[in-house]
Amino acid sequence: MPTLTPRRARRFLPRPALACAAVLAVGVALIPLVYLGIRVGQAGWGRIADELFTARTGDLAGRSVALAGVVTAACTVLGVAAAFLVTRTDLPARRVFGVLAALPLAVPSYVAAFAWVSLAQGFEGFWAAALVLTLVSYPYVYLPVAAALVGVDPAQEEVARSLGRGPWQTAVGVTLRQVRPAVAAGALLVALYVLSDFGAVSILRVDVFTRAVFTAINLGFDRTGALVLATVLVALSALVLLAEQLSRRRAARYARLGGGAPRPPTRLRLGRLRWPAVLGLAGVLGAALGVPAVSLVRWFGEGVSRPGSLGELADAAGNSLGVALLGTVLTVVLALPVGLLSARVPGLLAVALDRLAYLSHALPGLVIGLSLVFFGINVAYPLYQSVWLLALAYAALFLPLAVAAVSAAAAQAPPGLEEVARSLGRRRAYVLRTVTLPLAAPGIGAGAALVFLTCMKELPATLLLRPTGMNTLATGLWTHTSVAAYAAAAPYAALLVLIAAMPTWWLSARTGVLTRTGG
Incomplete structure (x- = not known):
């Protein structure tokens, strides 16, 4: 199939509409940064200097x-x-x-x-x-x-x-x-x-x-x-x-030139270092996974046996899954036009939007949450204390993760198939829905899994923006840990890790390590 050049790609993707959608998506993600700059500017240089120096x-x-x-x-x-x-x-x-x-x-x-x-x-x-x-x-x-x-x-x-x-x-x-x-x-x-x-x-x-x-x-x-x-x-x-x-x-x-040889490399023999390497790697994994596992097992039984604990845990798990899913959907929806523009209509605008999207990724969750608290109170009060403001924080934080996945997946989808569909008289939206997105779906799914994982783990933005009375696994764990109630915190931690382990395993499988390392 012939490869579409940027000029030919314009016939098959509506550049003005796609560009406008991408600009709007990045603009939404940059709301916390813009609002933070406005509020700090209002403080005046004297107040800023007193705090900084x-x-x-x-x-x-x-x-x-x-x-x-x-x-x-x-x-x-x-x-x-x-x-x-x-x-x-x-x-x-x-x-x-x-x-x-x-x-x-x-x-x-x-x-x-x-x-x-x-x-x-x-x-x-x-x-x-x-x-x-x-x-x-x-x-x-x-x-x-x-x-x-x-x-x-x-x-x-x-x-x-x-x-x-x-x-x-x-x-x-x-x-x-x-x-x-x-x-x-x-x-x-x-x-x-x-x-x-x-x-x-x-x-x-x-x-x-x-x-x-x-x-x-x-x-x-x-x-x-x-x-x-x-x-x-x-x-x-x-x-x-x-x-x-x-x-x-x-x-x-x-970078490599050409496809290279699809043969496995020669493995180094560790010799006398073999078992020290095993012990060293096992020690790291024991500290990273074993200590949390032992601690959670130690406290888990006592935490679950508390009156009402199972109901609280189920409610927090449902809230975590719900807001993480909402944040993932919003993030992927915003990422689609940005990623498609980067993959199909490359140019200065696509590069600029990609870099601007990464500005939000550089902001810690605490800063995003803090900015959106003030934004919700002073500008968008109907969104304040709603899950939509929390989902917006997730989208601002993790948009680049989804953009990278969409762009890479769309770039690997053969553009010649889109050209054939358009030559048969199909509309652009129909081609996008039935050709481009299905071909890019596995890569987009991997990006969505990574976004979902990070949304589940995000703590400071969730603490600042969750609606009053709403508890998630992350905030429940934080609430109990802050008062040293380790038994009460353990079930929240255990369930959070178990849920997060599923997308983590899938992401590790996609690196090829699980299928090419051998036994």
Whole structure:
């Protein structure tokens, strides 16, 4: 089938309508950022300066950056090592480890923090938070690196071996160099996640920007100060986002030319390192999955036996599924025009909208929630205290995840089929509904699963925007943990992890690790 050029694609996709829909979708996602800028500007430079140029703000910035740096470095080492062991060595039970290594992604940071605190008295502070965040965040590096290692061209490794390089020299000098873009992108996502984390640092009592902002708004004594601090957090996140965009540009330097050979690479023999590698990986998984499992089992029975606990749990689970599903649907609907524009009508507008969508992704959930609280009270009061405002927060936070999935899936769908359908007299909307979207459905489904997973785990935006009296699994866990009611919190944590594990398993399967690592 012939490939559509951008000019020919305009005959089959209504560019003006698609562009307008994409602009509207990104505009909706940017509402929190625009409103935050307006409110901070109203405070005046004097008030902003008084809040920014203080020793406390410097301490918060230094601690936030230090925590992000430590966790990012640790996650890079763990993620790359786990991916390499699973995909490129003769590690025993590679398939089992391939599945388990991705599952910590299903454990929200506040669940992991709750598990460690409930088992070890005095477990708090900077290094405790660094450990917990590392254990739940390293899959952000592991998954893309594992996928890159599965798809990397083995021909370059064979050339290096033929020139006299040993297996480990080839692995370090050739194989890992080819996956550097995946390593960089995953590491930067970890840094963004750590800067935006609220649950773990709050439970473990680490003063960083997210905790300071939430305390200010929750107590209500300094809302302007909270907004100013939020802008600093946005600036730090924007720097990470800029680094992420730069890493994408560098990725082209390591791209393969041609389809490559569809044959498996030669696996490295670990030799005497085989069982130490097994023990090391098992130790990481034990800390990431075993500690939460032991803690939840320990407290679960007592929590479920409380009077009325099953009814409360069922109500919270239903609310979590409902708002996560609503947020996922809204996010995917907004992502469709942006992703289709990027895939089918590439150009300056598509690139600009894609970058603007990522601005909302750089905003922590706390900042999104805080901005939408003021927006709902002062601008869109009918939406205030409704699930629609919460769904809007989810869409603003996770729109880029869905846009990337839609764009990639639409780009892989053969455009020649759309051309044939249009040549038979079918309308554009009919072609989109019956040809383009069905072909792109698997990729869009994967993006929807990732959005659903992140909506289920999101805590600060849910705390700030949920309707009065509405409880979810995340907020129920937070409510009980904040007063050290670990038995009451355990059922919420266990059910949240179980639900989140299903899309996590599916996402790990789509990397190819489960089907290509062998037994």
